[in-house]
Amino acid sequence: MNNQQIVLATKEIVCKYRSHNKKDSADAFYSWKETEILLKRYRLKQPARVKSISAKYHLITNAEQLRELLDPLIDTIETFGLDTETTGLDPHTSKVRLVQIAVPKHPVFVIDLAAIDRTKLTPLKQLLASHCLKIGHNLKFDLMMLKSAGFNLEPPYFDTYLGYKILTAGLKRSSTLETLARKLLRVKLNKSAQTSDFSYSLSSEQLQYAANDAAVLLPLHRQLTRHLSKAKLTATAQTEFDCLRAVAQMELNGVRLDLDKWQLLKQELRQQQARLEEKLLAHLIAGDLRSRSLRGRLTNTLLTELSIRVNLSSPKQVVTAFNQLGIDVRSTNVRELIPLAQDYPVIRWLLEYRSLTTRINTFSVGLPQFIHPTTERIQGHWWQMGARSGRFSCREPNLTNIPRDISTRQCFTASPGNVIIKADYSQIELRLMAQASGDRPMIEAYRHGEDLHRLTASFLFDKPIENIIDEERKLGKIVNFGLIYGMGVAKFCLTTAKKHNIYLSKSEASQFRQKFFLLYKGVAAYHQRIRREWQAGARVSYSLDGRRRVWSKRTKPTLNELLNHPIQGTNATIIKRAIALLDSTLLSKVPQVKLILVVHDEIVLEVPRKLADRVARCLSDCAVEAARPILAPIPVEVEVKVLDSWGI
């Protein structure tokens, strides 16, 4: 396979590619080799008993044709299918070769951008920017590609990929265009042309398949509209479509990493790691010597010898070493280590060592590899239906799990002359639990602007709210966040110990748990209600805004999944509505305002300093307005900060 053959690698392959690419993090971008493997797998799928299609098409190779054929459309059509074929998958280095426009009762217009004078593309530009509904499959890709080619693809949109994802949220299903065509239309999209021998200029086969991909979008749109409507998921789909442009732009924007600061931080972490490693090995070697009845000084030679034998990242080897020290563990998972952490410093050191190792390998070393050679920024790949709950996911790299300590986040800086503006929803999931359960004490606390963590603490410790000290409030917070989704006593103890260094006995934890549900009877009742649904064999869950998650016939939800989804799914909708609102009021109008991160309940912008105040106000308004109708009468609280970096 040569590069020419991959010219027609289309964007649904991106979706498929990503799901096969979880391990490939060393290379941030798509290699031809990987794509080739993917295309081979792709070709193997032969749908049974379905029709092939062969759409009529009209190849446009000059400006006159373009004008004659497209100009009449602009005032007469309301909707069209859109697809692009590109020279690659990276919008920063690849080019759009073909744009296919599918209009009802017309042949598919296949526009060869390579053949047409760049200054004479106005008819296409106008059509893409018109008020028509644009139907596409994974439009984020077309939006990015067209944007970097100088075309603005304006809303409204209908994305068949997202539509299908919304319908099947919770299931692990293929969502390629080929799959959708087969399942919803019983049409076979023959992809074999993609792997056949392409010539330098485009063959009629290539053109035919490019046309088919676009043609199939129109009937797919009809089918999906029907399905979404029947499932009452039209509004959910609209929310997704409304934030598409902002998401595409966010992926194009990328995020800046200050490499100098980053390297300094890496050295610091490496030193800490080395110190810990030395301490740990010294301890372990002592145990080793005892067990071998050896005596002697801890020489560097011995240390080296042991470090060769004991890999601190190997659970198996660490268990052996611990056993020799007389620490009775069978595995090194937290469940077994945490209870011993108080008694053995080595165990605390090991936990710390593992954490440092992650910090170094995944972040210090891993992240810089994702700095794009062209943009010199980190270009994460955002998937707005990436999580079964409706939440975003982000890959290559994952920008939603960056360590939150200031020294790390400080390295994510605004470019010169700019500032970072971030908006955070305050306790949004707790507020949503209050809303979902209708719990009176919770709702009233929020309505009166009270501090919910303090309220919980006052009940746990039988003290008036005014007398609650910071330590007690901290525990109230842990209890609040921990117990709303039905956390058990064991896990609760583990969490408080691991994350907060608070070691509770089982009975203490159990008492806190009981008191929590005594105070928040509405939450307890909500749990009971969901439990009954669960026992009745529920295989579907709806969020407060009607977002749906389903389970297949072979998998049953756990109780806690059912408890969690309504809250997490609603949260996802809220932040997406905020982004959509921000896009229509600000991002699309002031291009210097860049959306760079969305982290579940946080929105981060990079903005020219001069605009900071205005943008901060607008961001706050959008965030509040997006949540207000869903949370009412519970108030929404959004914290907005203007900073030089993500950290400070």
Added chain:
DNA sequence: TCAGAGTGCGCC
């Protein structure tokens, strides 16, 4: 040798 399940850890 290598894909894949398992474990652990980062975030909200």
Added chain:
DNA sequence: AAACGGCGCACGCTGA
């Protein structure tokens, strides 16, 4: 029965 939920990534280990 299951025993907070949702992710992505790096690592050592396993089995073919």
